[in-house]
Amino acid sequence: MGEPAGPRYEGWEDRSGQRGPEQQPAGWGPGASPPGGPRPSPRRRPVRACLVAGLALTGLAVLAAVALGAVLLGTYEDPRRDDHDGDVQLSSCRVDAATNWPSADLMVTNRSSKPSDYHISVEFLAPDGLRLDEAHVFLTRVAPGQQARDTAQSLTRVDRPVTCRVTDVFRTASP
The missing domain is CATH 1.20.5 (Single alpha-helices involved in coiled-coils or other helix-helix interfaces)
Incomplete structure (x- = not known):
């Protein structure tokens, strides 16, 4: 015959391999659940x-x-802002004849007391008011009182005249 099987262990074992007591409450045999269902x-x-x-x-x-x-990093608004929407003026609005891309020329004047960064949004509208596209301009470290020029350029082709409108100006103090 073969060797007798080793003792069968029915207690618990933790991750380190140590074993706990082999005694179980009455009524808990192999395959039985404790009262109230299995416990996690x-x-x-x-x-x-x-x-x-x-x-x-x-x-x-x-x-x-x-x-x-x-x-x-200076991404908060200038607490001394004095209606910085007035810092941005549209110089021109046109559709390029070669590419049919609309663009808007902008003049920015920093009227704050600190160097500032600008994020400007411009939308392009059809004559009937339909929004055709939007473009953004980012200017950095514009000194107090300094003027800067930039162009908001769309890459969407249009086949009609457009009007331009500055929709958002966000000025922050430069770091």
Whole structure:
């Protein structure tokens, strides 16, 4: 005959391989469930809780870093702004005859007391008011009182005259 099988272990074992008591409450045999249904493994709860807490803390850390970066890099609006929409004037609005791309020439005057960066949005409209496209201009480090020229250029071909309108001006203090 063969060798007798080793003792069958019916207790618990942790990750390190250490075994716990082999005694089980009455009525708990192999394949039986404790009263009230099966219980989750006790070592899963701390892992899930740590994972959830870690993800939550990581999310908060990312939000804090973004907020701190916004403050330190100057992406906040100039607190002394005096209607900076008046800083931008349209010089011309046209459709290029060769490419059929609309464009708008802009004159920007920094009326603040600090060097500023500008993000300007311009939309191009058909004569009936239909919005055809939009273009953006970015100017950096425009000194106080300084004027700068730039062109908002669309890459959408149009086959009719357009009118141009500045839709948004966002001025921030330069870093």
